[in-house]
Amino acid sequence: MAPTKTPDSSRRSDRSRRAIHDAALALVTEVGYQRTTIEGIAARAGVGKQTIYRWWPSKAAVLMDAFLDLAGRAAEEVGAGPGETAPGIPDTGDLAADLKLVLRATVDELNDPTLEAPTRALTAEGVVDAKLGAEFVHKLLDPQLALYVTRLRAAQEAGDVRADVDPRIALELLIGPLMHRWLLRTLPLTHAYADEIVDYAIGGLAPRT
Amino acid sequence: MAPTKTPDSSRRSDRSRRAIHDAALALVTEVGYQRTTIEGIAARAGVGKQTIYRWWPSKAAVLMDAFLDLAGRAAEEVGAGPGETAPGIPDTGDLAADLKLVLRATVDELNDPTLEAPTRALTAEGVVDAKLGAEFVHKLLDPQLALYVTRLRAAQEAGDVRADVDPRIALELLIGPLMHRWLLRTLPLTHAYADEIVDYAIGGLAPRT
Amino acid sequence: MAPTKTPDSSRRSDRSRRAIHDAALALVTEVGYQRTTIEGIAARAGVGKQTIYRWWPSKAAVLMDAFLDLAGRAAEEVGAGPGETAPGIPDTGDLAADLKLVLRATVDELNDPTLEAPTRALTAEGVVDAKLGAEFVHKLLDPQLALYVTRLRAAQEAGDVRADVDPRIALELLIGPLMHRWLLRTLPLTHAYADEIVDYAIGGLAPRT
Amino acid sequence: MAPTKTPDSSRRSDRSRRAIHDAALALVTEVGYQRTTIEGIAARAGVGKQTIYRWWPSKAAVLMDAFLDLAGRAAEEVGAGPGETAPGIPDTGDLAADLKLVLRATVDELNDPTLEAPTRALTAEGVVDAKLGAEFVHKLLDPQLALYVTRLRAAQEAGDVRADVDPRIALELLIGPLMHRWLLRTLPLTHAYADEIVDYAIGGLAPRT
DNA sequence: CACTAAGCGAGACGGTACGTCACGTCTTTCC
DNA sequence: GGAAAGACGTGACGTACCGTCTCGCTTAGTG
Numbered sequence: 001m002a003p004t005k006t007p008d009s010s011r012r013s014d015r016s017r018r019a020i021h022d023a024a025l026a027l028v029t030e031v032g033y034q035r036t037t038i039e040g041i042a043a044r045a046g047v048g049k050q051t052i053y054r055w056w057p058s059k060a061a062v063l064m065d066a067f068l069d070l071a072g073r074a075a076e077e078v079g080a081g082p083g084e085t086a087p088g089i090p091d092t093g094d095l096a097a098d099l100k101l102v103l104r105a106t107v108d109e110l111n112d113p114t115l116e117a118p119t120r121a122l123t124a125e126g127v128v129d130a131k132l133g134a135e136f137v138h139k140l141l142d143p144q145l146a147l148y149v150t151r152l153r154a155a156q157e158a159g160d161v162r163a164d165v166d167p168r169i170a171l172e173l174l175i176g177p178l179m180h181r182w183l184l185r186t187l188p189l190t191h192a193y194a195d196e197i198v199d200y201a202i203g204g205l206a207p208r209t
Numbered sequence: 210m211a212p213t214k215t216p217d218s219s220r221r222s223d224r225s226r227r228a229i230h231d232a233a234l235a236l237v238t239e240v241g242y243q244r245t246t247i248e249g250i251a252a253r254a255g256v257g258k259q260t261i262y263r264w265w266p267s268k269a270a271v272l273m274d275a276f277l278d279l280a281g282r283a284a285e286e287v288g289a290g291p292g293e294t295a296p297g298i299p300d301t302g303d304l305a306a307d308l309k310l311v312l313r314a315t316v317d318e319l320n321d322p323t324l325e326a327p328t329r330a331l332t333a334e335g336v337v338d339a340k341l342g343a344e345f346v347h348k349l350l351d352p353q354l355a356l357y358v359t360r361l362r363a364a365q366e367a368g369d370v371r372a373d374v375d376p377r378i379a380l381e382l383l384i385g386p387l388m389h390r391w392l393l394r395t396l397p398l399t400h401a402y403a404d405e406i407v408d409y410a411i412g413g414l415a416p417r418t
Numbered sequence: 419m420a421p422t423k424t425p426d427s428s429r430r431s432d433r434s435r436r437a438i439h440d441a442a443l444a445l446v447t448e449v450g451y452q453r454t455t456i457e458g459i460a461a462r463a464g465v466g467k468q469t470i471y472r473w474w475p476s477k478a479a480v481l482m483d484a485f486l487d488l489a490g491r492a493a494e495e496v497g498a499g500p501g502e503t504a505p506g507i508p509d510t511g512d513l514a515a516d517l518k519l520v521l522r523a524t525v526d527e528l529n530d531p532t533l534e535a536p537t538r539a540l541t542a543e544g545v546v547d548a549k550l551g552a553e554f555v556h557k558l559l560d561p562q563l564a565l566y567v568t569r570l571r572a573a574q575e576a577g578d579v580r581a582d583v584d585p586r587i588a589l590e591l592l593i594g595p596l597m598h599r600w601l602l603r604t605l606p607l608t609h610a611y612a613d614e615i616v617d618y619a620i621g622g623l624a625p626r627t
Numbered sequence: 628m629a630p631t632k633t634p635d636s637s638r639r640s641d642r643s644r645r646a647i648h649d650a651a652l653a654l655v656t657e658v659g660y661q662r663t664t665i666e667g668i669a670a671r672a673g674v675g676k677q678t679i680y681r682w683w684p685s686k687a688a689v690l691m692d693a694f695l696d697l698a699g700r701a702a703e704e705v706g707a708g709p710g711e712t713a714p715g716i717p718d719t720g721d722l723a724a725d726l727k728l729v730l731r732a733t734v735d736e737l738n739d740p741t742l743e744a745p746t747r748a749l750t751a752e753g754v755v756d757a758k759l760g761a762e763f764v765h766k767l768l769d770p771q772l773a774l775y776v777t778r779l780r781a782a783q784e785a786g787d788v789r790a791d792v793d794p795r796i797a798l799e800l801l802i803g804p805l806m807h808r809w810l811l812r813t814l815p816l817t818h819a820y821a822d823e824i825v826d827y828a829i830g831g832l833a834p835r836t
Numbered sequence: 837c838a839c840t841a842a843g844c845g846a847g848a849c850g851g852t853a854c855g856t857c858a859c860g861t862c863t864t865t866c867c
Numbered sequence: 868g869g870a871a872a873g874a875c876g877t878g879a880c881g882t883a884c885c886g887t888c889t890c891g892c893t894t895a896g897t898g
Contacts, residue, residue: 011843011895033337039884048845053886124333127392128242137393166405168396169386173409176385177378183336183392184346187377196375200382203413220864220874246853257876262855429848429890451755455879466850471881542751545810546660555811584823586814587804591827594803595796601754601810602764605795614793618800622830638869664858675871680860 007054019045020052021066025118028063033121038062060125060132067118068139089151095160096202098151103174103194110182110189123183145171161205173201216263228254229261230275234327237272242330247271269334269341276327277348298360304369305411307360312383312403319391319398332392354380370414382410425472437463438470439484443536446481451539456480478543478550485536486557507569513578514620516569521592521612528600528607541601563589579623591619634681646672647679648693652745655690660748665689687752687759694745695766716778722787723829725778730801730821737809737816750810772798788832800828 023044027036038059042049056062089102109115122140126133148171155161161170177197182189232253236245247268251258265271298311318324331349335342357380364370370379386406391398441462445454456477460467474480507520527533540558544551566589573579579588595615600607650671654663665686669676683689716729736742749767753760775798782788788797804824809816 008842013843016844037884038886042845046845048843048847049886050846050888051844054843120336123392124336127329127333127336130394133394137395141393141395165409169402169405169409172386172389172395173382173406176387176389177381178385179389179392180381180385183332183388184350185339185342186346186350193378196378197382200374200378200410200413203415203417204409204411206412208412217873220872222875225875247855248853251876255876257874257878258855259857259877260875263874426847429846431849434849456881457879460850464850466848466852467881468851468883469849472848538754541810542754545747545751545754548812551812555813559811559813583827587820587823587827590804590807590813591800591824594805594807595799596803597810598799598803598806601750601806602768603757603760604764604768611796614796615800618792618796618831619827620831621833622827624830626830635868640870643870665860666858669871673871675873676860677862677872678870681869 012055013051016045016047016051017055020047020062021069023047024062024066025070028121029114029117032117033063033124036063058132060122060129063118064122064132064135064139067122070115070118071140089147091151091154093158095151095155095158096198099174099198099202100195102148103178103198104191106175106178107189107191107194110178145175148174159207162207165205170201170205173204174198221264222260225254225256225260226264227278228256229271230278232256233271233275234279237330238323238326241326242272242333245272267341269331269338272327272334273331273341273344273348276331279324279327280349298356300360300363302367304360304364304367305407308383308407308411309404311357312387312407313400315384315387316398316400316403319387354384357383368416371416374414379410379414382413383407430473431469434463434465434469435473436487437465438480439487441465442480442484443488446539447532447535450535451481451542454481476550478540478547481536482540482550482553482557485540488533488536489558507565509569509572511576513569513573513576514616517592517616517620518613520566521596521616522609524593524596525607525609525612528596563593566592577625580625583623588619588623591622592616639682640678643672643674643678644682646674647689648696650674651689651693652697655748656741656744659744660690660751663690685759687749687756690745691749691759691762691766694749697742697745698767716774718778718781720785722778722782722785723825726801726825726829727822729775730805730825731818733802733805734816734818734821737805772802775801786834789834792832797828797832800831801825 020041023041024036027040027044031040036059038049038052041047041059041062042052052062056065090098092098110119122132122136126136149167152161152165152167152170156163156165156167174197178189178194181187181193187193229250232250233245236249236253240249245268247258247261250256250268250271251261261271265274299307301307319328331341331345335345354377358376361370361374361376361379365372365374365376383406387398387403390396390402396402438459441459442454445458445462449458454477456467456470459465459477459480460470470480474483508516510516528537540550540554544554563586567585570579570583570585570588574581574583574585592615596607596612599605599611605611647668650668651663654667654671658667663686665676665679668674668686668689669679679689683692717725719725737746749759749763753763776794779788779792779794779797783790783792783794801824805816805821808814808820814820
């Protein structure tokens with residue numbers, strides 16, 4: 001209808017899309033985000049530059065898609081199949097234990113050498129570019145954080161967390177310190193640290209006896 | 210000693226150094242970090258490119274120096290004179306009130322439109338470039354965080370904080386959520402938020418009665 | 419075959435090639451060879467620098483091509499069409515008159531303000547750079563000198579020149595003094611001078627009666 | 628008297644002047660004229676750049692002085708002492724033999740690897756820069772050519788050369804072909820070639836019997 | 837079943853910025 | 868006051884990528 005040049009996504013080459021994803025992730029890991037170029041991705045993927053410009057508006061967008069793809073594939077491996085719902089946070093009744101389990105998983109993810117480079121690149125880009133940052137939060141962070149909110153609301157109903165606590169703030173109390181240490185590399189990020197954060201935070205959230 | 214061509218810093222032009230600082234800060238604020246170029250800084254400062262390359266290894270290093278300079282000048286304005294010691298965190302005996310005061314000040318700083326752009330730029334660069342990140346933490350963050358450690362140790366002695374609490378973790382409990390919200394722009398950063406963080410955190414740090 | 423990145427000349431933009439030629443000739447004439455820069459040529463031609471570096475190895479090579487193009491176009495104007503053979507030296511039977519005619523034409527060419535600057539630039543560059551000099555001689559000088567050789571051989575058969583005279587030396591006897599005076603600007607280069615050179619040289623070449 | 632910054636040449640350091648000459652000649656020979664820089668000469672001579680800029684207006688001027696110095700020293704070695712007049716061209720009565728002697732010497736000079744690079748550099752520079760060319764001709768070429776004029780005038784008086792021959796043209800008939808072959812490197816420059824040139828030229832200059 | 841029409845690989849193009857080199861000027865510190 | 872040293876503003880160098888464009892080639896979907 002409109003005369004804009006909207007490419008026909010039904011004719012899109014899946015082979016190229018995948019090759020671009022792989023090349024982008026590989027390059028970011030190998031040479032860093034700054035030294036990763038569109039030309040480099042195209043060359044490595046055996047693809048024309050125009051094929052990238054046709055489907056993505058920026059280098060960051062390519063990496064974002066590639067990362068989402070990667071995360072999606074990783075999730076499928078964990079869950080039984082593609083149609084599976086996200087695992088969520090277990091609810092064993094022991095809030096501290098449940099949170100430690102998930103926070104330790106997050107620590108492992110952040111320490112995973114395969115994921116570190118692209119995650120840092122996207123986060124950094126989002127810090128400076130508000131638009132991209134919003135997309136990053138919306139597509140990657142929010143779904144994960146929603147799980148915390150669910151578990152914390154359950155804890156509130158079970159009386160393990162005060163009713164006047166805002167779950168969004170509570171989860172920032174858990175995630176914030178982790179991210180702070182990871183982003184700024186002030187000290188190593190360990191399971192022990194995750195546990196301590198949970199212990200301290202729970203103290204602030206639990207009902208005052 | 211080193212075989213590199215080290216320029217003679219005693220001959221260095223102070224006028225140029227200042228002009229470069231000012232130009233770098235102005236450009237980062239006006240057009241963003243990515244679109245700020247060495248050539249642009251040089252042109253704006255009325256300086257040859259080589260004068261920048263002679264004294265700094267990268268665009269990020271220029272901005273770091275400029276920012277340190279800015280922070281230093283701002284500190285002098287607050288304190289009476291240049292020889293004044295850093296203000297530190299007050300110790301009125303009321304830990305929560307003292308922390309809220311400082312955290313609110315941090316919130317104001319992060320919301321200051323003059324400082325926002327360069328701070329975001331340096332943080333983002335540090336997230337991706339470990340070397341620069343370390344410098345950023347060492348020169349800008351650590352001095353500030355040391356104040357928290359001092360105040361928290363005093364609180365421990367006063368019995369307001371449990372003795373087994375690690376002050377470095379405690380301060381991350383305070384700063385982490387703030388930074389998380391600021392970096393990812395999930396929700397607005399307000400004094401009220403700072404207060405809530407302090408309230409929750411204190412709950413986790415205070416002795417169990 | 420060669421491992422070098424040879425650009426695909428079939429994709430080459432003829433518009434750019436011409437614009438570069440014109441800009442190079444204009445700049446050399448206006449500001450001189452030394453002050454002519456690749457950047458200047460690119461800017462004047464409305465072309466990216468890389469387009470020059472893609473097709474030519476040096477400023478001198480650009481000028482050489484531009485000059486060959488110019489000479490070629492000039493030759494087409496003189497001859498009836500592009501497929502026309504070179505005019506050659508007339509053979510009226512009067513060797514001295516024929517040579518004077520051609521030598522006078524050479525004098526006019528050397529004095530032509532349009533051709534002077536590029537010719538001087540290329541000659542000077544060739545004096546210092548052997549590789550370029552060889553190309554200059556091969557592409558521009560040799561074809562012209564071959565005409566002299568042809569005419570002188572004819573003169574030898576007609577008995578106007580001794581049989582033991584080497585035509586290549588004979589032509590240097592004619593051209594050498596002309597070039598010497600033009601290159602070093604010792605005295606003005608006139609038709610009268612050309613005539614005198616021919617008269618003297620003929621004396622040395624003619625059979626001893 | 629005038630407020631211009633004319634340096635006091637009586638206080639000039641002879642040590643620096645010599646070092647600059649030597650460095651300039653060495654660099655031109657080693658890396659070529661284009662790649663010889665003022666900074667390079669200064670560094671090699673162990674001299675401040677300003678010392679060069681104080682006494683010479685250009686790179687070409689430095690080389691010219693250095694070359695004159697070199698030529699002067701070479702001349703002293705040949706002649707008995709420093710006050711000696713130039714040797715001139717012998718007059719044995721046999722004009723052809725005398726000219727061949729001198730022309731062969733010129734060939735040897737042009738083929739001397741020590742002199743080749745600076746001579747080519749200065750000649751090329753003079754071809755493009757009229758001012759420098761004039762200086763080159765005036766200081767280096769003219770004195771040498773004057774000798775030819777003297778010898779040719781003597782030959783005219785002796786009846787070996789026609790009276791209506793212009794000696795300046797006659798010497799160009801001798802020197803021109805030599806220079807042409809040397810400058811353009813069309814063919815090797817040998818004693819045999821010098822002899823042939825003399826033979827041909829004499830034919831054009833001698834009285835018609 | 838030929839025939840469009842779009843995606844694709846390739847890469848030339850006009851640009852911008854890079855980091856380096858040399859220019860010619862200026863200033864500082866010696867002698 | 869000349870000289871060694873070298874920082875400075877300037878500007879060109881040759882390179883790397885940018886994002887746009889134009890080529891054939893392949894590969895559907897349609898008349």
